[in-house]
Amino acid sequence: MQIVEEPEEDRARAREAFAIEVKNLRREYVTRSFFGKASRVTEALAGVSFDVKRGELFGLIGPNGAGKTTTIKILTTVLTPTSGSAFVLGYDVKKDIYKIRKRIGIVFGGERGLYNRVTAVENMKYFSDLYGVDPATSRKRIPELIRLVGLEGRENEKVEKYSRGMKQRLHIAKALVNDPELVFLDEPTIGLDPAGARDIREMVREMEKWGKTILLTTHYMFEADELCKRIAVISKGKIVAMDSPSGLKKLVKDISVVELQTYGATQSFVDKLKSIEGVIRVVAELESERQFIKIQTPIAADVLTKVTQISDDGVKIIDKGIKEPTLEDAYLRLVEE
Numbered sequence: 262m263q264i265v266e267e268p269e270e271d272r273a274r275a276r277e278a279f280a281i282e283v284k285n286l287r288r289e290y291v292t293r294s295f296f297g298k299a300s301r302v303t304e305a306l307a308g309v310s311f312d313v314k315r316g317e318l319f320g321l322i323g324p325n326g327a328g329k330t331t332t333i334k335i336l337t338t339v340l341t342p343t344s345g346s347a348f349v350l351g352y353d354v355k356k357d358i359y360k361i362r363k364r365i366g367i368v369f370g371g372e373r374g375l376y377n378r379v380t381a382v383e384n385m386k387y388f389s390d391l392y393g394v395d396p397a398t399s400r401k402r403i404p405e406l407i408r409l410v411g412l413e414g415r416e417n418e419k420v421e422k423y424s425r426g427m428k429q430r431l432h433i434a435k436a437l438v439n440d441p442e443l444v445f446l447d448e449p450t451i452g453l454d455p456a457g458a459r460d461i462r463e464m465v466r467e468m469e470k471w472g473k474t475i476l477l478t479t480h481y482m483f484e485a486d487e488l489c490k491r492i493a494v495i496s497k498g499k500i501v502a503m504d505s506p507s508g509l510k511k512l513v514k515d516i517s518v519v520e521l522q523t524y525g526a527t528q529s530f531v532d533k534l535k536s537i538e539g540v541i542r543v544v545a546e547l548e549s550e551r552q553f554i555k556i557q558t559p560i561a562a563d564v565l566t567k568v569t570q571i572s573d574d575g576v577k578i579i580d581k582g583i584k585e586p587t588l589e590d591a592y593l594r595l596v597e598e
């Protein structure tokens with residue numbers, strides 16, 4: 262067998278179409294106990310491959326611990342892969358660290374990464390300087406970004422006075438100081454109230470309009486459905502499906518969802534639902550005073566009739582209905598099966 266080497270130039274040209282190219286990426290974490298010699302190996306990524314086209318808004322979704330943040334850390338050159346390859350904007354994450362860092366923006370969910378004792382503008386100036394943006398450009402760009410994220414009028418207040426939602430908007434502005442081609446958003450709406458989360462989604466759409474490539478992780482399925490053109494579902498370090506939101510929903514086109522709102526439902530009621538013939542899965546939130554229960558089944562009308570016949574002490578059904586499956590239903594099937 263003859264191995265033909267691709268010339269470097271062809272390879273570079275082939276890469277132009279892609280903002281991200283990941284092949285067979287693996288990452289292990291080795292944790293050693295402090296005293297003993299015992300060490301534990303966690304395989305966070307077990308061979309992940311995907312491409313993101315330039316200008317695409319791509320979603321990476323999966324449960325906690327699936328490997329989303331590890332993937333982002335490797336792509337942003339914060340962490341090295343154990344094996345496999347990853348190219349970002351045509352550059353190798355193992356070699357071209359500074360070329361990549363200059364051209365990307367990163368937003369992590371949560372509180373880290375801003376200086377609380379200084380103003381929003383001072384934060385922005387600091388990060389602009391860090392990225393080597395020339396002062397004339399940043400003088401023009403900072404007010405534009407402040408406006409984009411809706412912080413005008415508050416930009417000269419100390420960040421410690423900001424609400425959680427305002428801080429997250431500032432995070433987005435900060436991630437754009439170097440006018441990156443590619444933006445990583447790792448669970449950007451986590452912990453925000455619904456209005457705050459909606460604002461962030463609006464900004465993500467705005468960035469997409471500007472032509473930025475965006476890699477978004479989230480565990481809110483409706484958010485991925487609303488925003489992403491293509492989604493990779495990751496579970497236990499492996500990609501288990503990759504498609505458009507509507508393509509993923511086709512995986513569950515054979516089922517419908519019976520939705521219930523109840524008072525007083527407990528695990529015993531849920532168990533009774535699970536034992537109804539034709540029920541594939543029951544997802545229940547039992548913590549609050551009212552419970553939201555979703556039942557996946559191919560025979561929704563029959564199941565709904567049987568549900569109303571269940572006698573369970575003290576459970577009151579206050580609302581019921583049959584819905585089309587959502588991305589969340591497809592996702593549950595993918596990550597649980």
Ligand SMILES: Nc1ncnc2c1ncn2[C@@H]1O[C@H](COP(=O)(O)OP(=O)(O)O)[C@@H](O)[C@H]1O
Pocket residue numbers: 290291292303304305323324325326327328329330331332
């Ligand atoms: N610094 C670390 N040391 C050891 N294990 C880690 C570390 N970071 C992540 N892990 C493990 O790697 C796996 C993937 O984690 P992560 O990429 O953070 O997942 P996600 O972002 O999808 O929740 C999990 O099992 C997690 O416990």
Ligand SMILES: [Mg+2]
Pocket residue numbers: 329330331447
């Ligand atoms: Mg994470």
